[in-house]
Amino acid sequence: MPIPGLQPEHAPSGGSALIAKLETVAPLPDEDRETLAALGENAREMGARRNIIREGERPDHVHLIVEGWAARYKLLPDGARQITAFLIPGDFCDLHITILREMDHSIATLTRAKVAYIPRDRMETLSARPGIARALWWATLVDEAVLRSWIVNIGRRDAYEAIGHLMCELYVRMKNVGLTHDHSYELPLTQEEVGDALGITPVHVNRVLQRMRSEGLISFARGALTIHDYQALENASGFNPNYLHIDQRV
């Protein structure tokens, strides 16, 4: 499945995507890094398109994506699906579920994935470390900012801009956990999944992708995306990475 030459030489493993992500806020002491790295050690392997957790459930532990992709989604009565977030390595599925008690949406893997199950008491240990606690707060708030950005994307951009914007966002997020190579990254989404995230039909996603390819903007096949002119894609889609709050360092 991995595209030859696309994966970085030493792909992050275990909890290292999480560490890279949380260190966006500030470098962490070795002790914290070790604690985080240990989280990924006995993660479970899951097949593609399996539910990690479903609407209405009340889990007593937290799920962390260690490897692979997943998506939050909601189903409508008529069977339509809306994806509300893509989860990549280092992302938590349900960090604060104990406060809300019950999931109001479902989460499923999109690819084969490694998912860590973190018991509640272990989460409390984590939160007791000030550096980690602050970084987890930051991650939660960035998730919220991404949701707002998606609302703008779906509400006010046409399909061409919206798809471009999504590609830029995922590029920046993947880069931030060390999973890009130049301007390429594994983007294991079907055209239907892209449509379900953007509120458009797969037929229309296909039309837009054809156009982007014919313009030489991108290559996208077999689960991998290459952006040939990143600046042009940013401009065409009105992408501004400020909402990801990555440049925290002063």
Place this chain on the structure above:
Amino acid sequence: MPIPGLQPEHAPSGGSALIAKLETVAPLPDEDRETLAALGENAREMGARRNIIREGERPDHVHLIVEGWAARYKLLPDGARQITAFLIPGDFCDLHITILREMDHSIATLTRAKVAYIPRDRMETLSARPGIARALWWATLVDEAVLRSWIVNIGRRDAYEAIGHLMCELYVRMKNVGLTHDHSYELPLTQEEVGDALGITPVHVNRVLQRMRSEGLISFARGALTIHDYQALENASGFNPNYLHIDQRV
């Protein structure tokens, strides 16, 4: 401006909407209630359509809506506006801004409003109370759930369903802070603002409202909404209040 007969006899004032909202999670001790009530005491009066805070700013205090309505929004290069949230009494504007440092969107009043400015040290005092801290967490997570719900609304529902869904959501939220009267509440939005929240044009909002009126579903004029058949509106829009996490009590 208030509609005669629509306001409850004793309209909540000061921080009482906030108290009502936070007590959704669990009753608070009198001491906590007094602390919260005091927050609203010296709130500032603001005119309609004034910015409370703008994208890029780094405030050193937190804003709380005590009275009136406000909206989060983002502007696109072409001047289009997308509203990502409506804020009603009891809602915080920027509860955790110190962690992200910089606003990634703007917030403006929609009506005349009272806005409390809460200094950072006072917020820390608040967070030191376990009951309040937990309730603030809950409020943050519900905000996030509402964002997900809006994504579904904008992405997968047609204009008729989306407008109905928004009316249901605001009904439940207003009711939860004691600002409804039967199935009526003050909804001081222009048709353009509704469109900016749902990603549609004011012309189309108007078409849909005409239809809803002609069906006898609602009355909506002069900033007040009456839902004549709430159950029908819920059904027509696929509204399910579970994502507001209001039924927390066991």
Place this chain on the structure above:
DNA sequence: CGCAGTAACTAACATATGTTAGGTATGGTG
């Protein structure tokens, strides 16, 4: 009381996107 600004409303027409119904490539599997 008349004016000006804003919001509501409407009609005629344009179009981005949806729908339906396929065909074609690809990859895993027995």
Place this chain on the structure above:
DNA sequence: CACCATACCTAACATATGTTAGTTACTGCG
């Protein structure tokens, strides 16, 4: 190597919503 499932791709046509360009109704204010 044939088969099957899945994803990709395409064309023809349908429609929800957008666009433009107004008119009409309020409301606050001088």
